[in-house]
Amino acid sequence: MLDDFFIRALLAGLGLAVVTGPLGSFVVWRRMAYFGDSTAHAAILGVALSLAFGMSIYVGTVAVALAMALLVSSLSSRGQSMDTILGVLAHSALAIGLVAISFVPSARADLSSYLFGDILAVGRGDLALIWTGGALVLGTLIWRWQRLVTSTLNDELAMAAGIDPRIERLVLSVALAVVVALAIRVVGSLLISALLIVPAAAARGLAPTPERMAASATAIAAASVAGGLWASLRLDTPAGPSIVAAAAVFFVLGQVFRRF
């Protein structure tokens, strides 16, 4: 019953869940919910540049996503609010990307295939990429965890402890950019943005500490991946949206059983 493509899809989803739990928690704590969308839009520009210069799509999208991360952290250091920055950058990146891609005739046709991946079509190479990238990002988060949480809570308290909040903000932005850029091609922009935000939001009311919230978010993301893929196999529904719908169910349950 479990075909090979299904196992690969499951492994890809679980690989993402492991990193989107903690990373998505930071997204919720720092109110960066639109970061995923901004990066996804910026990826169009990355695709255009990659095709124009004959580079790998991954190189182009990761490079543009990193540039976005740098812009986000430098603008927020200047006192712009995060939702405004993300709104400006998301729309600008989308517009500039669409303009840029109009100069690359070969790209126009398969633009959507570059951007909206299909988790059921995940190959072995994609799996390796997701698990390697995910492990690197997760390792970075664990390594800097105390500093990241302190500066997320309050900049002044962080500075008094010798932590530079700008550096922690940059670390998070870069980690987000890498995960989103790697995942877009494989699982699509809808799925990666949703896997960042929905499980973390669902876990918010269930956990008393940041660590437990991050772990709960990962568990919910993993359960959503498994449940969504199972539903898609049994009911012949589209895989990505089924995973997001499963996460949404967990979000509703999380509201009902809210304790903190």
Add this chain to the structure above:
Amino acid sequence: MTALIEARNLTIHRPGSAETVLQSVDFRIDPGEIVTVVGPNGSGKSSLVRALLGHMPLAAGQVSRRPELRIGYVPQRVQLDTAIPMTVRRFLSLPRRISDHEAAAVLQRTGVPGLQRRQLTQLSGGQFQRVLLARALLHVPDLLVLDEPTQGLDQPGIVAFYKLIEDLRGQTGAAVLMVSHDLLVVMGASDRVVCLNGHVCCEGTPAHVSVDPAYRALFGAGAEGTLALYRHHHDHDHDHATVPDQGCDHDHHHHHG
């Protein structure tokens, strides 16, 4: 005696502009001293504190901190974000992890024992300030820096909080640098008061400062009442005035021009 922090000729601009927030301020705090900085809103109190801590660039002057100086800091108006779940216990372990025993002991000392499992967002204003103070007391500071620590507390809460600060100074010998606008209570608790309005208007013992014309001019009629109440509680004693009246120019942008 070596100062814990000493600043000379400190000038600070508002970030991103040439507007002067503080002009030519000299400041020092010695071990074991309680120094309170008072001044109206916008007088540069918080900027002074942040510059002394090294959180803010200087336009001119120098700040020297004693080597290995351990500072416990309670910043002004800690905005608690409801998006992040945080128990008191977990908060005390940020960013350096401490044992359960240390956590219990420090909460006991600041008068809020047993709050470990509470969410920060469920605390009252007074409890939260005491938890912040407890966190600042970890790692045995030489200097406690408290920026408007009594904001949001009622009058009995303010009195109790300052009493706690005095007790802690007595127990630990830590110096205390406080920023406040609670004129009355500040008077009783401080060894030295610095009256700030873009520059140092006047400075000295509470008794000295409260009769200073510059202080009265700055705080108006309220200052008279403060003085009366202060005299009621303390023997009026001019002998400990350490710094002569420097006078006060209210439009500090033109001062020292």
